Amino acid sequence: MKFIKAPKKFYFHYPFPVTVVVSKFEDKVNMMSAVWHTQLSFDPPLYGVLISRKRFSHSLIEKSKQFTLNFLDYEFLETVAFVGSVSGRELDKAEVFDIPLKDGRIIDVPILSESYAAYECELYDEREYGDHTLFVGKIVGVHYSEDAYYGEKFIPDVYKIRPVLYIGDEKFLTTDPSTEKKYGKKEAEEYLRNWG
Amino acid sequence: MKFIKAPKKFYFHYPFPVTVVVSKFEDKVNMMSAVWHTQLSFDPPLYGVLISRKRFSHSLIEKSKQFTLNFLDYEFLETVAFVGSVSGRELDKAEVFDIPLKDGRIIDVPILSESYAAYECELYDEREYGDHTLFVGKIVGVHYSEDAYYGEKFIPDVYKIRPVLYIGDEKFLTTDPSTEKKYGKKEAEEYLRNWG
Numbered sequence: 001m002k003f004i005k006a007p008k009k010f011y012f013h014y015p016f017p018v019t020v021v022v023s024k025f026e027d028k029v030n031m032m033s034a035v036w037h038t039q040l041s042f043d044p045p046l047y048g049v050l051i052s053r054k055r056f057s058h059s060l061i062e063k064s065k066q067f068t069l070n071f072l073d074y075e076f077l078e079t080v081a082f083v084g085s086v087s088g089r090e091l092d093k094a095e096v097f098d099i100p101l102k103d104g105r106i107i108d109v110p111i112l113s114e115s116y117a118a119y120e121c122e123l124y125d126e127r128e129y130g131d132h133t134l135f136v137g138k139i140v141g142v143h144y145s146e147d148a149y150y151g152e153k154f155i156p157d158v159y160k161i162r163p164v165l166y167i168g169d170e171k172f173l174t175t176d177p178s179t180e181k182k183y184g185k186k187e188a189e190e191y192l193r194n195w196g
Numbered sequence: 197m198k199f200i201k202a203p204k205k206f207y208f209h210y211p212f213p214v215t216v217v218v219s220k221f222e223d224k225v226n227m228m229s230a231v232w233h234t235q236l237s238f239d240p241p242l243y244g245v246l247i248s249r250k251r252f253s254h255s256l257i258e259k260s261k262q263f264t265l266n267f268l269d270y271e272f273l274e275t276v277a278f279v280g281s282v283s284g285r286e287l288d289k290a291e292v293f294d295i296p297l298k299d300g301r302i303i304d305v306p307i308l309s310e311s312y313a314a315y316e317c318e319l320y321d322e323r324e325y326g327d328h329t330l331f332v333g334k335i336v337g338v339h340y341s342e343d344a345y346y347g348e349k350f351i352p353d354v355y356k357i358r359p360v361l362y363i364g365d366e367k368f369l370t371t372d373p374s375t376e377k378k379y380g381k382k383e384a385e386e387y388l389r390n391w392g
Contacts, residue, residue, distance in 0.1 A: 001309075002342045003301055006241045006335050009349040012313035013235070013243075013267050015359060015371060016213060038234040039209070040246055041326025045202045047209075048244075048325075050236055071209050074375065081379030082387065096391055105199055113197075117208035127323070129244075129332065130237025136325065139202050146198045153205040155364040163211060165371060168351040170380025175211060175361060176372035179270065183277030184366025191278065195292055 011168035018080050018164045018172075020070040021049055022101075023060035024109045029101070031093055031112070032057045033084030035166045036132065037069070045139040046124060050132040056089045061135055065123040066107040069137070070115040074162040074174035079114065081172065106141040116161050118143040207364035214276050214360045214368075216266040217245055218297075219256035220305045225297070227289055227308070228253045229280030231362045232328065233265070241335040242320060246328040252285045257331055261319040262303045265333070266311040270358040270370035275310065277368065302337040312357050314339040 014035075022031045036050035047069060051058045061067050072080055082097050094101055101110035104120045111118035121137025128134075148160040158177040165173050210231075218227045232246035243265060247254045257263050268276055278293050290297055297306040300316045307314035317333025324330075344356040354373040361369050 001298075001311075001339045004338050004340070005302075007338065007350065009238060010241075010338065011349060011351050012315070012338055012340050012345070013213070013215070013265070014352050015354070015357075016234075017209070017211070019209070036234045036236065038212075038232045038244070038246065040232065040330060041328050042205060044326050045206075046325050048234070048330075050234065069209070077377060077379060078383075082384045085379075085381045085384035086388070091388075096388065102197075106201075115197075119208070125325070129242050129321070130240050132237050134236060134244075142200050142203065142206065142208060143197045144200070144208050149208070151365070153207060153364060154203065155207050155367070156210050158211070158363060158367075158369055161211075167354060167376070168349060169347070169378075171351070171354075171376060171378050173354055173371055173373065173376045175369055177369065180363070180367055180369045181273060182365075182367050183273060183281075185281045187274075188278045188281035192282070192287075192292065 015165035015167045015173060018166050019049065020072060020080060020083060020112060021051065021057055022068045022070060022109055022111065023057045023064065025060045025063040028060065029094060029110060030057050030060055030088035031083045033080050040136060046136055047119060047121060047139055048134050048136045050134055052132050056087055058133060061123065064109070066109050067121050067135065067137060068104060068109050068111045069119040069121060070112040071117045072112065072115055072164060074164050076114050077164055077172055080164045111143055115143065116145045116148050211361035211363045211369060214362050215245065216268060216276060216279060216308060217247065217253055218264045218266060218305055218307065219253045219260065221256045221259040224256065225290060225306060226253050226256055226284035227279045229276050236332060242332055243315060243317060243335055244330050244332045246330055248328050252283055254329060257319065260305070262305050263317050263331065263333060264300060264305050264307045265315040265317060266308040267313045268308065268311050268360060270360050272310050273360055273368055276360045307339055311339065312341045312344050
């Protein structure tokens with residue numbers, strides 16, 4: 001193992017899943033891909049996404065206080081990659097890249113129709129962290145592909161959902177469903193019985 | 197697509213990479229796996245991780261104001277799964293699960309020696325979001341497997357790094373390196389030239 005004091009740019013913890021953030025203010029709709037995001041709470045359901053102040057989406061969310069988070073299968077990699085590569089200030093990405101949209105049910109921001117899951121979010125909190133803003137959304141509605149999840153907790157079927165993961169350096173990859181393994185409390189308790 | 201207003205528990209946006217959070221206060225070392233985490237900023241280098249107030253790690257971090265974030269290859273799935281399945285209040289997980297530790301270089305919290313990357317973090321901010329606390333760490337040092345990254349930005353070699361991804365329901369999987377694809381500005385600009 002090598003050691004380095006905090007480097008400038010780094011991707012040590014990558015790959016990481018990509019989400020497409022859609023924002024809208026008045027008639028202007030924009031979308032961008034983001035790799036810095038995480039759920040924050042179950043109750044209330046909160047989700048955070050980091051957006052640089054330089055991005056056009058940043059100004060739209062600041063004005064409308066709403067956004068959607070869209071998760072697309074690897075077959076739509078081109079969409080995910082393209083919306084992350086150019087700015088929406090000068091062009092309408094949905095039109096140019098031929099991305100089908102669908103109206104939100106609760107908020108006035110569209111989702112991407114090709115998503116296997118999309119969260120409608122109302123801005124709940126906003127906080128500056130260094131060169132990015134943490135936008136915290138309260139999830140007020142979820143669109144999802146019914147056949148891709150099972151159970152009351154909506155667990156993904158790994159053969160049906162193959163997320164877009166970003167590596168850095170404009171490179172992506174996805175999951176290998178055949179590597180799925182269950183490892184939980186039962187296995188840990190069995191280990192502990194044998195250990196004692 | 198089905199629609200649902202915010203459900204209680206949900207894994208729509210999974211799989212998500214797992215990090216192992218190591219904390220230490222006085223002589224007590226603990227570790228837990230966490231799936232809610234994200235980078236927050238490059239400058240300064242900030243990383244956030246969500247921890248429930250019920251967790252033993254929460255109290256250790258509150259006291260010591262330090263922690264490490266450890267990323268392990270899928271071959272160490274058992275370690276990652278086990279430290280997430282039991283509490284460290286009653287047992288010493290490193291001892292019981294035979295997890296090799298290494299002292300931090302900057303802070304007084306160990307890292308897991310088996311990590312391909314580990315961040316040493318000093319507590320920078322702490323914020324309550326619903327049922328979890330967002331601990332924001334400033335990365336003050338990085339340990340990494342030299343042969344697993346390339347370039348000045350430390351981009352992962354997908355054939356050498358196979359992260360542990362959590363699906364929900366105590367299930368895990370990893371990436372398929374053969375699906376790696378480059379898609380960036382060049383491809384987007386070429387598309388735009390043909391479109392115009």
